[in-house]
Amino acid sequence: MKQNSKEKLKEVFASIKMDAERRFREMKGDSSQNIFIGMATCGLASGATDVKAAFEEAFSEKGISARIIPVGCLGHCYAEPLVIIDRPGFPPILYHDVTPGKAKLLVKAFLEEDDPVFEHLLGAMEKNDLIPWIMDFARFNQEKRVVMANSGLLDPEDIYQYVAKGGYSALVKALTLEQEEIIHEIQDSGLRGRGGAGFLTHIKWQLVRDAKEKDKIVICNADEGDPGAYMDRTILESNPHQVIEGITISAYAVGAKKAIVYVRAEYPLAVKTTKKAIEQAKEIGLLGKGILGTDFDLDIAIFEGSGAFVCGEETALIQSIQGKRGMPQPRPPYPSQRGLWGKPTAVNNVKTMASIPPILNKGAQWYRGIGTERSPGTAIFSVVGNVLHAGLVEIPMGVTLRTLIFEICGGIPNQKSFKAVQIGGPSGGCLPGSSLDTPIDFDSLTQAGAMMGSGGMVVMDEDACMVDVARYFLDFTQKESCGKCTFCRIGTKHLLDVLERITRGKGRQGDIGLLEDLSLDIKAGSLCGLGKTAPNPVITTIKYFRDEYEAHIREKRCPAMMCRTLTAYYIDLDKCARGCDACVGSCPTESIFTTKNRKKGIDQTSCVKCGECMASCPPEYDAVRKVSPPELAPRIERPQETVTHG
Amino acid sequence: MARLIVDNKQIETDDGVTLLQACLDNEIYIPNLCYLKEMDNPPGSCRLCLVEIDGHSQPITSCTVTVKEGMVIRTDTEHVRRLQRTAFELLLSVHRVDCKNCPANRKCELQRIAKFLHFGLKLVRLDQLERETTVVQDHPCLEYVPTRCVLCGKCVFVCQKKNGQAVLSFAKRGLDTVISFFGEEDKATATCEECYACAEVCPVAALLMKEQ
Numbered sequence: 001m002k003q004n005s006k007e008k009l010k011e012v013f014a015s016i017k018m019d020a021e022r023r024f025r026e027m028k029g030d031s032s033q034n035i036f037i038g039m040a041t042c043g044l045a046s047g048a049t050d051v052k053a054a055f056e057e058a059f060s061e062k063g064i065s066a067r068i069i070p071v072g073c074l075g076h077c078y079a080e081p082l083v084i085i086d087r088p089g090f091p092p093i094l095y096h097d098v099t100p101g102k103a104k105l106l107v108k109a110f111l112e113e114d115d116p117v118f119e120h121l122l123g124a125m126e127k128n129d130l131i132p133w134i135m136d137f138a139r140f141n142q143e144k145r146v147v148m149a150n151s152g153l154l155d156p157e158d159i160y161q162y163v164a165k166g167g168y169s170a171l172v173k174a175l176t177l178e179q180e181e182i183i184h185e186i187q188d189s190g191l192r193g194r195g196g197a198g199f200l201t202h203i204k205w206q207l208v209r210d211a212k213e214k215d216k217i218v219i220c221n222a223d224e225g226d227p228g229a230y231m232d233r234t235i236l237e238s239n240p241h242q243v244i245e246g247i248t249i250s251a252y253a254v255g256a257k258k259a260i261v262y263v264r265a266e267y268p269l270a271v272k273t274t275k276k277a278i279e280q281a282k283e284i285g286l287l288g289k290g291i292l293g294t295d296f297d298l299d300i301a302i303f304e305g306s307g308a309f310v311c312g313e314e315t316a317l318i319q320s321i322q323g324k325r326g327m328p329q330p331r332p333p334y335p336s337q338r339g340l341w342g343k344p345t346a347v348n349n350v351k352t353m354a355s356i357p358p359i360l361n362k363g364a365q366w367y368r369g370i371g372t373e374r375s376p377g378t379a380i381f382s383v384v385g386n387v388l389h390a391g392l393v394e395i396p397m398g399v400t401l402r403t404l405i406f407e408i409c410g411g412i413p414n415q416k417s418f419k420a421v422q423i424g425g426p427s428g429g430c431l432p433g434s435s436l437d438t439p440i441d442f443d444s445l446t447q448a449g450a451m452m453g454s455g456g457m458v459v460m461d462e463d464a465c466m467v468d469v470a471r472y473f474l475d476f477t478q479k480e481s482c483g484k485c486t487f488c489r490i491g492t493k494h495l496l497d498v499l500e501r502i503t504r505g506k507g508r509q510g511d512i513g514l515l516e517d518l519s520l521d522i523k524a525g526s527l528c529g530l531g532k533t534a535p536n537p538v539i540t541t542i543k544y545f546r547d548e549y550e551a552h553i554r555e556k557r558c559p560a561m562m563c564r565t566l567t568a569y570y571i572d573l574d575k576c577a578r579g580c581d582a583c584v585g586s587c588p589t590e591s592i593f594t595t596k597n598r599k600k601g602i603d604q605t606s607c608v609k610c611g612e613c614m615a616s617c618p619p620e621y622d623a624v625r626k627v628s629p630p631e632l633a634p635r636i637e638r639p640q641e642t643v644t645h646g
Numbered sequence: 647m648a649r650l651i652v653d654n655k656q657i658e659t660d661d662g663v664t665l666l667q668a669c670l671d672n673e674i675y676i677p678n679l680c681y682l683k684e685m686d687n688p689p690g691s692c693r694l695c696l697v698e699i700d701g702h703s704q705p706i707t708s709c710t711v712t713v714k715e716g717m718v719i720r721t722d723t724e725h726v727r728r729l730q731r732t733a734f735e736l737l738l739s740v741h742r743v744d745c746k747n748c749p750a751n752r753k754c755e756l757q758r759i760a761k762f763l764h765f766g767l768k769l770v771r772l773d774q775l776e777r778e779t780t781v782v783q784d785h786p787c788l789e790y791v792p793t794r795c796v797l798c799g800k801c802v803f804v805c806q807k808k809n810g811q812a813v814l815s816f817a818k819r820g821l822d823t824v825i826s827f828f829g830e831e832d833k834a835t836a837t838c839e840e841c842y843a844c845a846e847v848c849p850v851a852a853l854l855m856k857e858q
Contacts, residue, residue, distance in 0.1 A: 308819070325816055330690035330710040483797065483816065483823025484691045490736040493821045494772055514771060521732040524704055524725070525693045 005294065006176045012293045013172045016284055020163035027161075033066035033111060036084040036092075038152055040073035040237040041230070041269050042391075046080035047099065054100035058107040066111065072238020074152030075392035076139070079122060082152070090116060092125040094134060138407045139389050144370060144396045146378045147354040151238035151392075156273045159280040162241040168286055170357035174249040175294050179209060182253040186356070188364035190376040194351035195221055195312075196424065196453045197529070198375070198442035204346050207336035208254040211344035216256040219340065219347045220247050222263035222270070223317060225309035226425025227476060228384045229456030232350040234392055235380075236263065236270035239354075240277035244300065246353030248287065249360065251298045254346050258299055262317055265304040275302055309426075309480035312454075313528050314339075314347040316482065327484045328528035349454065351380055371397030375441035379455065383409050386416065386461040395440065402436040405459055416461040419560075420544070424453025426473040426480075427533030429540030430466060449540040451533065465562035466545040467552055470537045471499040477534040488531030491522040495538055503563040505629075507553035516542060557629045564609045568630035571600050571613075575623035583613035583624065593638045601636035650717045659713055664688065666695045666708035669721065676721050677730055677759045679737075679849055680798035681709045684807065689799055693733045694759065697721045705729055731763055738765075739772045740821070741850075742780070742793040750851030756796070775821065785827050787838050787856050788845065792824050795852035801825060801844035808843050825853070 027034075035055055039048045052068060059066055066087075074082055079096035085106065086092035093116055095106065102120060109115040116131060123134035134140045145151075154161040162168070174182055187202035208216055220243060224232040236243060247259050263271055278300050281287040289297045303321050310316045311326040318340045320326040339345025355377060359367045368376045375397040381404070384390050388410030395404060401421060405411065412418050420430045429450035431438065438448050445452050460469065478492040495518055498511050519535030526532045542549060551557045558566040571583070571592075576599040583600055584592045591603040592613060600623075602613070614624040627633050648661050652674055659668035667683055669676050679692035688709040696705040700718035705726050708719075720726070737756070745751045745767070760767055782790040799816070802825070806812040817826035845853045 327816070329687065330707065332710075479820050481820040483819055483821070484689065486691070486693045486733045486736050486796075489797070489821060489823060490740055490775070491732075493775060494736070494739065497773065497775070518732070521729055525696070525729045525733060527690055527693065 009172060009175055009292050009294055012285070013168070016168075016286075017163055020160035023160045024164035027067065027069075033064075033085070033087040035066055035068045036071045036086065036153070037068060038073055038080060038082040039070040040152075040156075040234055041267075042073050042077045042234070043080045043082065044269070046097075048081040050100045051081045051083065051098050051103050054103035055107065058104050062107065062112065064107065064111055069155050070157075071154060072152050072156045073234045073392065075143075075148060075234070075394070076122075076389070077391035078389045079391075082122075084125060085110060086125075087111065089114070091128040091131060093131060094122045094125055095120050096122040139410065142399070142403065142408045143394050144378050145394050146358050146367075146370065147235065147242070147351055147380060148238070148392065148394045149358070150242070151235065154239065156238055156240055157276050157280075159241055159277065159284065159286075162239065166361070167241055167357070168245055170360035171245050171248055171252075171286065172292065173360050174252055175292060175296060179253050179255065182249065182360070183209065185360060185364050186253075189359045189367040190364075190374075191352065191355055191359060191367070192375060192377075192442060193349060194355070194380075194454070195349035196427070196451065198452060201348065201352055204336050204348070205250065205254050207334070208256070208344045208346040211337065213344050215258075215343045216254055217340050217343050217345045218247060218251045218254060218256045218259040219314075219317070219321075219335075219345055220259065220261045220350060220353050221312065221314065221317060221347055222261055222267075222350045223305045223312040224264070224267075224350075224454060225307070225312050225480075226427075226454055226456040228458050229382050229425055229454055231380045231382050231392060231455045232263075233267045233270045234382075235350050235354055236267070236274050240270075240274045241281065242354045242357055243274075243350055244277055244281055244287070246356035247300060248291070248298055249356050250346060250348060250353065252296055254344075256346070257297050258301070260301050260303050260321065260340070262303045262305055262311075262321065264307050266307050271302060271304060278302070308482070309476075310482045310528070310530050313530060315528070317347065318345065325482070327482045328530070330527060351455070372439065372441045374443055379440055379452065381440075381455045381457045383457045383459065385422075385457075385459040386412050386464075387459045388413050397441040398439045400437050400439050401431065404440065404457075405436070409459070412459070412461050414461075416463065418459070419462050419464050420460045420466060420469070420541075422450075422458040422460070422469065422473070422537070423456075424451040424533075424536075425456040426476045427451060427529070427536055428453045428456070429536045430460075430469060430544065431540065432544040435544075449536070449543060451536070463560055463562065465503070465558050465560040466541040466548050467499060467558075468503050468560075468562050470541040471496065471503055473537040474499055474534070477530065481530065481534075485525075485527040485531060487522045487525040488527070488534060491518055491526075492531070492534050494518060495522070495535060499538070502549065502552045503558070504565045505552070505556040505563070507549075509553070511553055512542060512546070512549050555629060559628070561626050561628045563628075566630065567609060567626055567628040568604060568633040569602055569607060569609060569611065569613060569624055569626050570604075570633035570636070571602055572623045572625050573599050573601075573636070575621050576600055577618075577621045577623070580618070580621065582616050582618055586612040586616035588612065595636060596639055601638065602633075603638050604630070604633060604635070648713045648715045648717075650713055650715075650719060652719045653721055661713070663713055664709050665697065665699075665711040665713050665717070665719065668713050669697075669708065669719075674721060675762060676708055677734070677762055678709065679755055679759075679796055680800065682800055682803060682847070685803060692737075692796065692798055694730055696726050696729050698723050698726055727763070731765055734759055734763055734765055735769070735772060737796050738767065739769055740775050740777070740793075741796070743767050748794070748851055749854065750794075750849075754851070755849035779824075782824075783856075785838070785856075788827075788842075789854045789856050790825060791852045791854070794850045795825060796850055797823055797825070798849060800847045800849065801853055804843040804847045805841075808841060809837055813838065814844060 124131040192198040315329040316326040335345040474496040591607040657672040678695040
C-alpha cells in the first residue's frame, strides 16, 4: 500500500477512535455511577434480568442517577449473576450471586450510605487499600486473558466501547501491511487452530491465498456442539467485535471478499449480538465496501446452523451452507482447495479468529511468549462438572490439569475425591488422577489419549461410573452420527449396545476385547473426525479404568454404585429408629414397609432405586445403605398384610 | 498414462482416474459398494475399498485417491483386510440375511464381498441390530427394504444424474438413517414409472420395482 493511502487510512480510523473515546468518556463521566451487569446467557439463566430490573426500580424510587451497562460474561459462571459497581471514591467492585434483593441492598448500603457490603463482594477490579484485589485470587491471577481480555467488561452491543478500548487497531495495522506479511506474522506466532485438531492457521491461510481461483471465502466456525462446552457462545455474546476484527483481518490476508459466521440457531443471543456487531461495524465503515477508505471490501453474513453436531466438521458445515444434508466429504480436496461453492475457503474457529487481533497488535513474539514451544498462546476451557468454581477459564498452554482443576477452579466440592476428567467433549478422552500432571497443550493431551478438542472439560468425582460415562458419550455420538459411513453409523451403535449391556449387568466375557477391537477399527476406518474420535471415551476409560469394566462384567458390581441394575438400597435395622417414618413418604413406589418390630424395610422387587429414602433418612440415624452388587442387600421380607380394611 | 505397482504387479492406467477404478480395470478386485465410475466426487461412505499406499501410515479409501505415476499400493495387507472384514461385519449386522427369498440372490454385492473376504454370512462377534420397519410401501411404484439397504447412496446419485433433481435422498440420523422419498411420491410417479434407475443400480435389492 502506498504511503499516502496508509496515512489516509490512519486518519479515517483516528476520527472513528476519537468519536468512540468521546462517547466512552461521556458514558463514564467522572461523577457518574456505573453498574455493569453480566448479561450473557449464563447471567440471564441465573436471573440477571430480574437483577437489572431491581436496580432500575431502586434507582427510580430513590432518584439516584446511575447508568446500567449490560456486559458479557467474565467467565465466572459459578458466581453469576455478577455485577460490577464503579463509583467515585471506590475502586470498581465485583459482586457475586446478586439477587434482586441483594441489588436493592447494594443500592441502599453502597450507593446511598457508602458501605461496600464486604460480605457480598468477590473483590475489587483494581488494586486498592480497602478491598482485596481480584488478582490476589488463583481463579483470576493464574489465568491469562488474551481472547477474553475484554469479556464481561464491555457492552457487546456497543462498538464504540470496543474501539475505545483499542479495538479495530489491529485491523488498521493489518491494512497497512502486505497480505504475505500478515500470514508471516501469524506463522511466527505459531498460532494453531482452536477448533480442536490444532492445525497451523497460517498454512490454511497460505493455501487459500495461493489458490488460483479469484473468489475466496472465509468461514468462522461457531457450531459448538460438545455437551458442556460453551466457549464460542460466550465469546460471541461478550465481545463479538474481536471475532469480527479477526475475521476481517483473515479475509484481507487470504484475499476474500465474503465471510460467513456459522453459528448454531440454539444460540439466539450469540446470533443477535453478532448480527448487531456486523451492522454496527458496517455503519462506521469497518465492514462493507472500501473498508476505512481502502479498496478492501468485505461482507460478513451469518448462517444459522440447525444443531447437528457433525456440522462442526468443516466439510459437513460447508455442505450445510449449500443447503445439502450435513454429511462430511472425503478430504482431499480440502476446503482450502475446494470449499464453499467450490471456492477456496478458510474455515477457522471463533477462538482462532479472536486470537488474531491481539497477535497483530502485540506481535508474534509476545504471543510466542505465552504457552509452550509447540502450542503457543492460551487455551480456553469451559470447566464444568464436580468443581467448585465452574466456568470459562483462559490459561496459558502448558498449565497442568492439576493446577487448572485444583487451584484455578477450586477443586472438588463436598469433600469428595477426584476421579477423572473428560477433555475434548465426546471426541475426547477420560484421564485419571495419575494424568493430573499432564500439561495442557495440543500434543500432551493427544499423547495422554484425550484431545484439546474445542475446549469442553467435565470434571468427575468419585461417584462417577466410568463405564456409564463412556456409555453417555457414545449415546451422544451415535445419535449425532450423520449415518453416512459404515464404521460410524453401525460401529458406534454396537459400542453403545455393548456398553449398555455391561452397565445393566449383562456384560459377557470378551466384551472388553470386543470394545477395544471395534474402537480401533472405527478410529482407523471412519470417514470424518466424528467417527475417528468417537471411540476415544471407550478407549481411555478401558485404558485407565479397566478394573471398573471387569467389576461390572465379572462380579456384576458397579464400584461407583451408579448403575441402577447393579445396585440396591436397604435399611440397616441396627440404625433404623423404631417408629420413625421419614423415608416412607419419600418413596414414589410405596416400596418401604414396616417390619414386625416397627422398623423399616425396602421391598427390592418394587424399589426403583431413586435414592429418595437415603436423602430423607434423618442424619442422626443414617440408616439407609446403598450396595453393589444388589445381592449384598440383606433380604427383609415384607410382613403379610394383617390389617383388615373396612 | 500412469504406471502404478499394485500388489507387486505393474499396471498402466489413464491419468485422472481413481485408484479404485484403475485396479478394477486391471482385474484387481477391491471390495466396494458405494462407488460408480461416473461419480466426480465418490462419497467414500462404505469404507470397503481401503488400500495401503506407500508413504501413508493408514489405509485409505481407493475411491477417493487419484492415480499418480509411481504409486505403490497394497490391496491385501493384514490391516486392510481387518478393516474390510469389520466394515462388512458391521453391514451384515444390520442386514437381514434371507438370501433364499431375496431377489438379489446370486447377483448380490454382499454375497460377492463375503466370498472374496472368506467371511461367512453368520454373525459371530456382533449381535444383530433389529429394525422396526422392514418394508416401506409409500412410493407408488417403488418398494424400499431398509433391512437390506446398505446406504451406499448409488440410488440417490443415479436419480440426480438422470433427472436433474433426485426424488429420493437420505433421511434421519445415525443408525436410523434411511433412504426416503420425502413425500414426493405423487409428483415423482410420472418420471419414476419410466425410469427405475435407482432399482437397477441397487447392489442389494433394497429398492425394487413394485409388482403391478
